[in-house]
Amino acid sequence: MADFDLFVIGAGSGGVRAARVAAAYGARVGIAEEYKVGGTCVIRGCVPKKLLVYGAHFAEDLDDAAMFGWDIPQKRFDWAVLRDNVLAEVGRIEGAYTETLTSHDVTIFHERAVLTGPNSLNLAGGREVSADKILIATGARPQMPQIEGIEHAISSNEVFHLEELPKRIVIVGGGYIACEFAGIFQEFGSQVVLVNRTDVILRQYDQQLVDRLVQISLRKGIDFKFNATLDRIERRDDGRLHVAMTGCDDIEADAVLFATGRRPNIEDLGLEAAGVELGETCQIKVDADNRSSASSIFAVGDVTDRIQLTPVAIREGQAFADTFFGNKPWQVDYQCVPSAVFSHPPLASVGLTEGEARNRLGSVKVYTSDFRAMKNVLAGRNERSLYKLVVDGATEEIVGLHMIGPDAPEILQAAAIAVKAKLKKADFDATVALHPTMAEELVLMR
Incomplete structure (x- = not known):
């Protein structure tokens, strides 16, 4: 036994x-x-x-x-x-x-x-x-690259244990971890340089929402270095790091964080x-x-x-x-898995992006709401949210739902149920709006 x-x-x-x-x-x-x-x-x-x-x-x-x-x-x-x-x-x-x-x-x-x-x-x-x-x-x-001076860099494992906040930090990567820490350190007052080897970040998310995040991040002061790679890291006598680059000028920083996959x-x-x-x-x-x-x-x-x-x-x-x-056999369904990027502002998504839907379905209808949250209006913050419904043109079924704006992940969790249940645009239209909320935009798109 x-x-x-x-x-x-x-x-x-x-x-x-x-x-x-x-x-x-x-x-x-x-x-x-x-x-x-x-x-x-x-x-x-x-x-x-x-x-x-x-x-x-x-x-x-x-x-x-x-x-x-x-x-x-x-x-x-x-x-x-x-x-x-x-x-x-x-x-x-x-x-x-x-x-x-x-x-x-x-x-x-x-x-x-x-x-x-x-x-x-x-x-x-x-x-x-x-x-x-x-x-x-x-x-x-x-995943850490094999480059000269990699021992001077950190990963997302060590970032929670930093002795002090870096005045300037280089973050390498274009996925959700890189974008989240870029937003975190920028809000804490660090100068943030985000380096990516291509000109595409968050490639699994809807491009229109990603473009909005980049625009907002640039206004906040995050410096993007696209089509650039990090060659080596040298520690100076004063403790700062010299980062040798290809595709852009070399960078001086206090910390280098790699977020290039797992x-x-x-x-x-x-x-x-x-x-x-x-x-x-x-x-x-x-x-x-x-x-x-x-x-x-x-x-x-x-x-x-x-x-x-x-x-x-x-x-x-x-x-x-x-x-x-338990004698209760079942298998995980990997379709319509919701996900979020806790950036500033956050981004959330479920189902097909517009590009994926057009490639897969052909006939697609897209509904968007581009607005400033009420809180941002009174605060004088010129930061706009964007909600997007992707609809199968033949069946009117909602096949994708994408959002960027305050509390987007909290709103999307409930909305993801509608996409999973294959509800139609008419079901959203028939739902009474909850006013005044940002979420009501989901049922007001025409």
Whole structure:
């Protein structure tokens, strides 16, 4: 008899969900985590980053407060206070995740686990364990380039632990992580230079909304260096960094942050010994039931490189546990997954972009609302929001919904249900507006 019915490697969002649900069904579950319980999202991703986003919003809110009658005589930001409070909250949530596992009788091993076969593992402390099923949920990590002086740069892992706020920071990348930290540091008062090797950022989002974000970001003072690459980094005697560039002038900075993609964590896991096959991006290849090429070994989350989002990993973990331990088989639907960029202002999207819809459907109708939020009008802030509905011209079904503006991600979560449910433009038109809100624009487009 095996030591466990299920053994999970990695206590991130997907692994914790699978372990908890499988244990609730009565399975004997063990989980190994070599760093901290909670994974990327809780420890060094979504949660601490969103708290920094909240902190950054006060920069503009305090400026706007005067037009609403508030007298704020002094505006001063203390990075150390926010940093330490965020890290304390991360610690609290880590404890809550640990409590969730222990309360469901999941055995936690705070050490590395390595596969020694399709049903066996070796723990760093020397113990050998066996399991009927093994789930790999080790996530992914930031990809760092092999350039001279890379040891002077940081990734999104280290950014939450900076000793002091950089006066000038170079951020390399064109994805959501790069754009989010560009907005955060700009609001904190840093000079931000965003470097991208092409002239396209946020390529999976609707181009019209991306263009709007770039326009607003330029007005805020973010300096974009497109079609540029970073060659090497040198630390000067005064501690500052000299960044040698191709495609633009060299840059002097206090910090360099790389946000150029994430790589699945598959190294030294014993995958070859267990017969687990990898794909082109070094991801664990799995089928629709999250099963790898080894019939007893499964994988969920970023290590499979399907959609690298926390809610997707959680759903995959839930589907795995329901299917193999709850006798309730189902598979994750990867269509119409909503996503957001917590930039300043934030951007949110679900379904097909206008370009994708035209390529796929041919006949497309597009409805937009381009407006200034009421709060921005009174504050004298010339920053416009843009909402966009992409509609199948043949069926009138809404196939895409895209927004940029205050609270766009909060609004989109509910609106995404309508896109998932294949509602038509007429269903939006028939819904009474909730006034005065920004969200009412969704049902007023004609």
